[in-house]
Amino acid sequence: MSATVVVEEDTLGALSKIASWLHFVRDHDDRLMLALAARDIRQARRERKTAVILHFQSSRPIGYDLSLVEPFHRMGVRVMQLAYNVRGPLGDGCLEPSDAGLSSLGKLVVSEMNRLGMVVDLSHAGIRTCLEAVDASTEPVVCSHSNARAICDHPRNLMDDQIRAVASSGGVVGVNAYPAFVKNGKARPSLSDLLNHIEHIAALVGVEHVGLGLDFFDATMEEYERMIGLGIWQRAQYPPPPYLYPAGIASASQIPNIAEGLVGRGFRSEDIALVMGGSFFRVFEAVWPGAGGDTA
Numbered sequence: 001m002s003a004t005v006v007v008e009e010d011t012l013g014a015l016s017k018i019a020s021w022l023h024f025v026r027d028h029d030d031r032l033m034l035a036l037a038a039r040d041i042r043q044a045r046r047e048r049k050t051a052v053i054l055h056f057q058s059s060r061p062i063g064y065d066l067s068l069v070e071p072f073h074r075m076g077v078r079v080m081q082l083a084y085n086v087r088g089p090l091g092d093g094c095l096e097p098s099d100a101g102l103s104s105l106g107k108l109v110v111s112e113m114n115r116l117g118m119v120v121d122l123s124h125a126g127i128r129t130c131l132e133a134v135d136a137s138t139e140p141v142v143c144s145h146s147n148a149r150a151i152c153d154h155p156r157n158l159m160d161d162q163i164r165a166v167a168s169s170g171g172v173v174g175v176n177a178y179p180a181f182v183k184n185g186k187a188r189p190s191l192s193d194l195l196n197h198i199e200h201i202a203a204l205v206g207v208e209h210v211g212l213g214l215d216f217f218d219a220t221m222e223e224y225e226r227m228i229g230l231g232i233w234q235r236a237q238y239p240p241p242p243y244l245y246p247a248g249i250a251s252a253s254q255i256p257n258i259a260e261g262l263v264g265r266g267f268r269s270e271d272i273a274l275v276m277g278g279s280f281f282r283v284f285e286a287v288w289p290g291a292g293g294d295t296a
Contacts, residue, residue: 003053003054003055005055005056006056006058007057007084008058008060008084008230008232009061010061011061013061014056014060014061014072018072018075021054022076025052030049031050032049032050033047033049033050033051033052034052034054035052036076036078036288036290037288037290038290039290041281053079054076054078055080055121056079058083058088058124059082059090059109063089064089066108066112069109069112069116070116073116073117073118077118078117078118078288079119079121079142080121081122082102082110082121082122082125082129083129084124085232086231087100090103090109091103091106091126092125092128093124093126094124094127094155094156095155095237099129100128100129101126101128101129101131102128102129102133102136106132106133107132107136110133110136113139114138114287116289117287117288117289119141119283119284119287119288120133120137121141121142121144122134122141122142122162122166123142123174127161127162130143130162131161131165134168139169139286140170140171140286142166142172142173142174142280142283143162143213144213145174145176145178145213146158146173146174146176146181147175147176147182148160148173151200152183152184156180156181156237157181160204163201163204163205163209166205167204167205167206167209170283170286172209172210172211172279172280172282172283173201174210174280175194175201175212176213177214177215177245177246178243178245180239182194182197182246187244189246189247190246190247190248191247191248191249191257192261193246195261198210207267207274207275208274208282210274210275210279211274211277211279211280212255212258212275212276214249214252216251216252217243218241218242218243219241219243248261258276259275259276
C-alpha cells in the first residue's frame with residue numbers, strides 16, 4: 001500500500017505526518033509493515049501483512065533545500081513526486097499553462113533521489129517536467145497514479161509520448177480509478193472503462209510497464225474548497241465530492257475484479273500478475289537500497 005504522507009504540507013507538516021504514519025504502523029504491526037526495501041514487501045507477503053510505502057505527493061517539504069531529501073529518506077520516504085498540479089521549486093505541474101519543465105534544482109533533486117534510492121514519481125507533473133525528469137534520471141521512474149490521455153482527455157492523464165518515456169526508463173504507469181480521470185463526461189465510470197487504460201498502456205509499451213495506482217480517497221466539501229482555494233485543484237478538472245469510483249472497483253476490496261476483467265480481455269496469468277503488483281515491485285527492487293538479500 002502506497003500511503004500518501006504529504007500533498008501540500010510544508011517541512012514541519014511533513015514531519016508530523018511521517019510521525020503519525022510510523023506510530024500507526026507500529027500500533028498495528030500485527031497486520032502492517034513499513035517497507036524500506038524490496039525484501040520488506042516479500043516478508044510482509046509471507047506474514048500476510050500489508051506493506052506500507054511512505055509516499056510524498058509533492059516536493060513541498062524540501063522547498064529549495066536539496067539537503068532535506070536525505071533526512072526524509074532516512075525517515076522512511078521511498079517515493080516522491082516532483083510536483084503536484086501547480087508550479088513548485090522542482091518544476092511545473094500538469095495544470096500550469098506555461099509547462100515550463102524541470103528546474104535546475106529539480107535536476108539536482110532527481111540525481112539525489114537516484115543516489116539515495118528514492119523512486120521519482122511523475123504523476124501530477126507537467127508534460128515537459130515529466131519528459132525532462134526521465135532524461136535526468138539514471139533509475140526507472142514511475143507515474144504512480146496516472147491514466148492515458150488517449151482514453152480520457154484530461155490534463156492529469158498522460159500523453160502517449162510520456163508513457164513511452166516512462167517505459168523507456170524501465171518504469172511503470174499505475175492506472176488511477178479516480179472517476180474524472182477514467183472516462184470523460186461520466187459521473188460513475190465502469191470497470192471496463194478502467195480496463196481500457198490498462199489495455200492501451202500495455203499495447204503501447206508492454207504490460208511490464210503497467211500497474212495499479214487506484215487512488216482511493218474521500219473528501220469533504222470543506223477539504224475540497226480548501227484545495228480549490230489553494231489553487232492546487234481547479235473546478236474544471238476536479239469535480240466536487242462525493243466521488244463515485246468505477247462500478248466493480250469502488251473500493252480496495254474489489255481489486256480482484258480487475259484481474260478477472262483482464263482474464264476476460266485475454267491477458268495471460270503472468271501478465272496479470274505484473275499489473276497486480278509485479279511491475280511496481282520490479283521498480284522498487286531496482287531503485288530502493290538493500291534490494292537484494294532474501295529472495296524467498
